[in-house]
Amino acid sequence: SILTANFMNKILKNSWALFTGYAIIMIAFGFQGNLLGVRAVIEEFTLLSTGILMSAYFIGYFIGANIVPNLVSKVGHIRVFAAFASTASLSILIHATFVNPIVWCFARFLTGISIVGIFIVVESWLNDRANNRTRGKLLSIYMFITFSSMAFGSLLLNISSPKNFEPFILISLLLSIALIPILLIKRKAPQFKKITPIKIKELYKISPMGVFTSFCTGLIHSAIFSLTAVYAAKMNFNIFEISLLIFSIIISGAFFQWPLGYLSDKIDRRIVIIFCSIAASIFGFLAIFSVGSVPEVMYLATDWKNNKIIFFIFVTIFAGFSLPIYAINIALTNDYISKDKFVAAGAGLQLVMGLGAMGGPITCTIFMNFFGAIGFFIYLIVFHIII
Numbered sequence: 001s002i003l004t005a006n007f008m009n010k011i012l013k014n015s016w017a018l019f020t021g022y023a024i025i026m027i028a029f030g031f032q033g034n035l036l037g038v039r040a041v042i043e044e045f046t047l048l049s050t051g052i053l054m055s056a057y058f059i060g061y062f063i064g065a066n067i068v069p070n071l072v073s074k075v076g077h078i079r080v081f082a083a084f085a086s087t088a089s090l091s092i093l094i095h096a097t098f099v100n101p102i103v104w105c106f107a108r109f110l111t112g113i114s115i116v117g118i119f120i121v122v123e124s125w126l127n128d129r130a131n132n133r134t135r136g137k138l139l140s141i142y143m144f145i146t147f148s149s150m151a152f153g154s155l156l157l158n159i160s161s162p163k164n165f166e167p168f169i170l171i172s173l174l175l176s177i178a179l180i181p182i183l184l185i186k187r188k189a190p191q192f193k194k195i196t197p198i199k200i201k202e203l204y205k206i207s208p209m210g211v212f213t214s215f216c217t218g219l220i221h222s223a224i225f226s227l228t229a230v231y232a233a234k235m236n237f238n239i240f241e242i243s244l245l246i247f248s249i250i251i252s253g254a255f256f257q258w259p260l261g262y263l264s265d266k267i268d269r270r271i272v273i274i275f276c277s278i279a280a281s282i283f284g285f286l287a288i289f290s291v292g293s294v295p296e297v298m299y300l301a302t303d304w305k306n307n308k309i310i311f312f313i314f315v316t317i318f319a320g321f322s323l324p325i326y327a328i329n330i331a332l333t334n335d336y337i338s339k340d341k342f343v344a345a346g347a348g349l350q351l352v353m354g355l356g357a358m359g360g361p362i363t364c365t366i367f368m369n370f371f372g373a374i375g376f377f378i379y380l381i382v383f384h385i386i387i
Helices: 002-014 016-042 047-075 077-097 101-128 135-158 166-177 179-184 200-206 208-234 239-266 269-289 295-302 306-322 325-334 339-371 375-386
Strands: none
Touching: 016 047, 016 077, 016 101, 016 135, 016 166, 016 179, 016 208, 016 239, 047 077, 047 101, 047 208, 047 339, 077 101, 077 166, 077 179, 101 135, 101 339, 135 166, 135 239, 135 325, 166 179, 200 208, 200 339, 208 239, 208 269, 208 306, 208 325, 208 339, 208 375, 239 269, 239 306, 239 325, 269 306, 269 325, 269 375, 306 375, 325 339, 339 375
16 A cells, blocks of 8 residues: 555665664675585584584574663663674684684674674564554565575675685674664664563463464574585585575575565464465475485485476575565564563564574484485474474
């Protein structure tokens, strides 16, 4: 409708600085996660140690979800955003200086705290400016910016060898640049008179599916974003092929956001989440069968033949249904939350997602050790079916 279009234009106009800074951070974030995954394979870290260091990010994510709401309440959205963007810039330089699994675990921990802080700031800012008729579409724009920026970041893998220090320096520069728009903005951030705390038990009573889906989404998305590059490197994909696979996955998640978000504003969001989970499971199975059902046959996917093209298509559609579940779930939960609880509810969902995400990379690597390469997809399919 015209009213909705005008509302969305007003939101974008009022939040351009937030979106710009956030987009730059997501470019750096998309680049960083995949860079570390490829570098871990080059340095011959074991699958288990790689899974542990990737999970360290989500431990920080979980802890950050507990401390950020109080920080926002005390110092405000903009200062929290700036502080955590600076911390994320510091953490990537630690990776570049000390190439060691233990040190990388600590650095990933810092990154996790930083990124969840940024997520909570952005999501509560946007929820403050939305209503139940526009929340799905607005969060779809937010997730489109998230995934399209991360997809672009994955392509930066091609600018220099992961063995060099230049990619790490570039990530730090991007994170520093991201501070400029939001620190120079004239418009005020949301001013919540009172940030009401909310317990996970209370949040579960308000939206059982929202909380449960957040947990499963943490298990799923942590594996997708931290181990796709590891999986592809193990399958002998070259750097360009790895970046193309990751780009295809993330950009698909970006472009599916709007139609699915729009649909969730029209019908029960729970039905949309269930539909997306079933569709993702189906295309996950098709991705496996397009290249065979045993690890040795998966190596066929490293030849640019019909089977590899079909594999890419199925994986791309799989991601298109899987990745939007996160935003739809946020919208579902916030439909039942009062304004004074937006920050606390967002942090609660991030906390639950972080609980799942902490175990995601480790659990997925166990699947890969047990089933071979297809364990990566079997793991993802299992938790979509559980939703």
